[in-house]
Amino acid sequence: MPRYKMTIEYDGTNFVGWQRQKSGLSIQQVLEEALEKFSHTQTLIYGAGRTDAGVHAYAQVAHFDIPYIMDAFKMQAAFNALVRPYPIGVLKIEPVSDDFHARFSAKKRSYVYIILNRRTPAVLDFNRVWQEGRHLDEKIMQKAALLLLGKHDFSTFRDSECQAKSPIKTLDEFTISRRGDYIFCFVKAKSFLHHQVRNMVGSLSLVGMGKWSVKDFQQAFLANDRTRGGPTAPAQGLYFQSVSYED
């Protein structure tokens, strides 16, 4: 069957997350229902990353199979017309070979976590950033974040409901920079544990506030124990940024 790769932007605020769940509406469900309407086939859409409720995507990637060839441009227009009431946009559709798998072929996943570091509540970025009024020193946060690079046991930043077989992951990038009141945390890895990014950012925020030293952070990390970690940063600051399928 012809296989298609799709790239999707969404505002995760009012969804239960990417993946279908009985508890409410997911991005996956909206897209699968749109696909069924215009293609008259019931098909699963597989995403590269299962974003949580409230987490956004600049460029989620997914794939699906349909029993006949359709023009990618027309499919994109059909998707965008049918998902219209929802904050979901299909940026691109392209035919791919049938050994392409959005999730299993992914070589690197990139996320960005955005903190609005000011006392005034978020206005233009409401539901799109973590607004934190206490001053955060992004330079000391960057210093602590560098300890996470490479292959490690990330149990301290792993949610208790994480289904991964192993807590060992390899982190390729953790760059923290400030522009005005905004702090951007860029992370990249082949894959992440459940809540790993939000838990890393939450612990780093304690360092940024001066509640933890870099050494405290390091000890929490090396303890391989979630109860030693800091809080989970809120979902609304997190964006699935991109997926790479190249080595």
Next chain:
Amino acid sequence: MPRYKMTIEYDGTNFVGWQRQKSGLSIQQVLEEALEKFSHTQTLIYGAGRTDAGVHAYAQVAHFDIPYIMDAFKMQAAFNALVRPYPIGVLKIEPVSDDFHARFSAKKRSYVYIILNRRTPAVLDFNRVWQEGRHLDEKIMQKAALLLLGKHDFSTFRDSECQAKSPIKTLDEFTISRRGDYIFCFVKAKSFLHHQVRNMVGSLSLVGMGKWSVKDFQQAFLANDRTRGGPTAPAQGLYFQSVSYED
């Protein structure tokens, strides 16, 4: 009476604009009502720029007088608590001398107009950009925009309801740049005619699409006639960016 300068961010989507109007809720009204609640005085708040319905602000500036001295930090917190249901945030309050006037002391006003130049509807930027699916050549738009720099009659870009005495304005900056699918139009002047920025951007978009040559644009501009100009770009792409009170 002590005078205070305030800096305000807002999402203009659901307002009739900055200025009080009988037809609906304005940003000015929300702020004046909040001020009345915590200061127990009825006072006008004067804005630096009268943004239209749907136009946003990163940093609108305004001033007001109250009959006693109040801590600026506490006032800011009171404003932000009281405007809470609305997408308005007070970024800063500072005491100023009583000859400061948010509107009349302003030396330069900066706006940015944001175009999302892609076929997919705006998602994360819904109501925050002008989404235009036809490709725009930002380099040729920049070339045409340079013709507007300096002191000119801007009648071609002046709304019929404009109350300014003269159509002569001096434009100090018009910079157009692209980042991915986003085109940013930065403009700066002491002051603008009603709808001037949106009318300039609307006409430039015709150049960007290839419907007008730079020469067509120049001839429309020199005609000093609104009926020769292009369409008015939609409000949701426009942001009041900053005001300068320095020479």
